[in-house]
Amino acid sequence: IVMTQSPATLSVSLGERATLSCRASQSVSSNLVWYQQKPGQAPRLLIYGASTRATGTPARFSGSGSGTEFTLTINSLQSEDFAVYYCQHHNDWRWTFGQGTKVEIK
Amino acid sequence: EVQLVESGGGLVQPGGSLRLSCVASGFTFSNSWMHWVRQAPGMGPVWVSRMNGDGRSRNYADSVEGRFAISRDNAKNTLYLEMNSLRVEDTALYYCANSVNGRFVYWGQGTLVTVSS
Numbered sequence: 001i002v003m004t005q006s007p008a009t010l011s012v013s014l015g016e017r018a019t020l021s022c023r024a025s026q027s028v029s030s031n032l033v034w035y036q037q038k039p040g041q042a043p044r045l046l047i048y049g050a051s052t053r054a055t056g057t058p059a060r061f062s063g064s065g066s067g068t069e070f071t072l073t074i075n076s077l078q079s080e081d082f083a084v085y086y087c088q089h090h091n092d093w094r095w096t097f098g099q100g101t102k103v104e105i106k
Numbered sequence: 107e108v109q110l111v112e113s114g115g116g117l118v119q120p121g122g123s124l125r126l127s128c129v130a131s132g133f134t135f136s137n138s139w140m141h142w143v144r145q146a147p148g149m150g151p152v153w154v155s156r157m158n159g160d161g162r163s164r165n166y167a168d169s170v171e172g173r174f175a176i177s178r179d180n181a182k183n184t185l186y187l188e189m190n191s192l193r194v195e196d197t198a199l200y201y202c203a204n205s206v207n208g209r210f211v212y213w214g215q216g217t218l219v220t221v222s223s
Contacts, residue, residue, distance in 0.1 A: 033209045035151075042201055042213035043151060054211075086150055090208035093165040095141075095153035 022087035108132035115217030128202030
């Protein structure tokens, strides 16, 4: 299964909403995870099961979708939200990441 | 507090070998699926290998099958990755991570492996 994220880069102003997309090459049901990665840091788990926020994930982050189309929405972007976001799918014993969407300051 | 601390990375020539280690603390290591995930500069993460808690089950990505070997010592709370026949394309930051129901919950800070002549 190939995970394709769009756009590659998203320019957003502080306080605005960001909408990130992740598409799977075949249905993954709700088996979809989102991570945030800041420069020099390891990825951090944000959302799993397509829409469940991980412990510590602020409520402004929300995930939606099922099957092949998924969305990560960040409402009212804060300065600490500028980062790269990856989606990931797991099936049996294979894990696949998307290539990432960089959210940058407009 | 959960901590995963990797070590063992470095510069190695193509065809060479390295052994990575990951020391875990703050959770029950022996009950945890543990993974190695790598990330080349400017690229997304790529899953490499996994091992279950008692070490009896392991899997590898196709790109490293037959060259890399994952192991663990639960008495030392340590995960290993033995890497042989290294290639230039194996150059990456190597993370260890644990998983819960398919998601990577905790990650180390990574150890850099550079394969170059």
